[in-house]
Amino acid sequence: TQLLEQSPQFLSIQEGENLTVYCNSSSVFSSLQWYRQEPGEGPVLLVTVVTGGEVKKLKRLTFQFGDARKDSSLHITAAQPGDTGLYLCAGVGNAGNMLTFGGGTRLMVKP
Amino acid sequence: DAGVIQSPRHEVTEMGQEVTLRCKPISGHDYLFWYRQTMMRGLELLIYFNNNVPIDDSGMPEDRFSAKMPNASFSTLKIQPSEPRDSAVYFCASSRTGLGSSYNSPLHFGNGTRLTVT
Numbered sequence: 001t002q003l004l005e006q007s008p009q010f011l012s013i014q015e016g017e018n019l020t021v022y023c024n025s026s027s028v029f030s031s032l033q034w035y036r037q038e039p040g041e042g043p044v045l046l047v048t049v050v051t052g053g054e055v056k057k058l059k060r061l062t063f064q065f066g067d068a069r070k071d072s073s074l075h076i077t078a079a080q081p082g083d084t085g086l087y088l089c090a091g092v093g094n095a096g097n098m099l100t101f102g103g104g105t106r107l108m109v110k111p
Numbered sequence: 112d113a114g115v116i117q118s119p120r121h122e123v124t125e126m127g128q129e130v131t132l133r134c135k136p137i138s139g140h141d142y143l144f145w146y147r148q149t150m151m152r153g154l155e156l157l158i159y160f161n162n163n164v165p166i167d168d169s170g171m172p173e174d175r176f177s178a179k180m181p182n183a184s185f186s187t188l189k190i191q192p193s194e195p196r197d198s199a200v201y202f203c204a205s206s207r208t209g210l211g212s213s214y215n216s217p218l219h220f221g222n223g224t225r226l227t228v229t
Contacts (some may be wrong), residue, residue, distance in 0.1 A: 033217065041155075042202050043219025088154065098167065099144075099218065101154040105217070 003027070004102035012108045013079055021074040021105045024087035030092050032065055032072045033099070037086040047057055079109045112131060113137075115221035117203050129191040131137050132224045134165050134203030135184055144218065145178055146202040154202070160186065161209070172197075193228045204205045 003092045004025045022086055023032070031050045033063040035043035047056050049072060060083075072089055089102040099105035116135040124130055136143045144159040158168040163180045171178070174193070180186040188199055202221040208216040 041222050045217035103153045
């Protein structure tokens, strides 16, 4: 079983602050996805990273895939209350169609 | 696009009762996944189907759980008999292509069924 560990589990910050969420594994993934989940809803895909070292930007969100494709990070610049939610990383294993989710980082941005 | 539709949104039942959760995937999506989410264990894959055929059910906790996909537009997850430890949010998700394909098709999740077994 390929495991993904996310840190921190909980994060409470003030509006305008920057933050980084980490997603780590001892396994190699063919690709990695980041999802955001709001209360009462299912996760929604933010981005997919495929190539080792790849960096993708989505407005104030920057996603990076580690060179060895074992880890990833999500950096949010100038966080806003609308960024509040549960952030989940999920790895696609080399074996096929299994998507393994990390435990998630629950982010709260206070105005 | 109506998205993935799950019903019911909430289900409260007594221990020992049968529970049936329903899912309508997005039209044209060949893959359907059932996940369970709890605070302790996060999102766990229970089973997934490709073209209505169960491919991997290794995540199904035990024989009390069963899933079917009689056609491309409908799937059920049944728990019989239900137990308090089955309380969780159950998500159905669909994708157009497989995750292992060169084109990474995202999972589209429904809004889940919150199951409470007393």
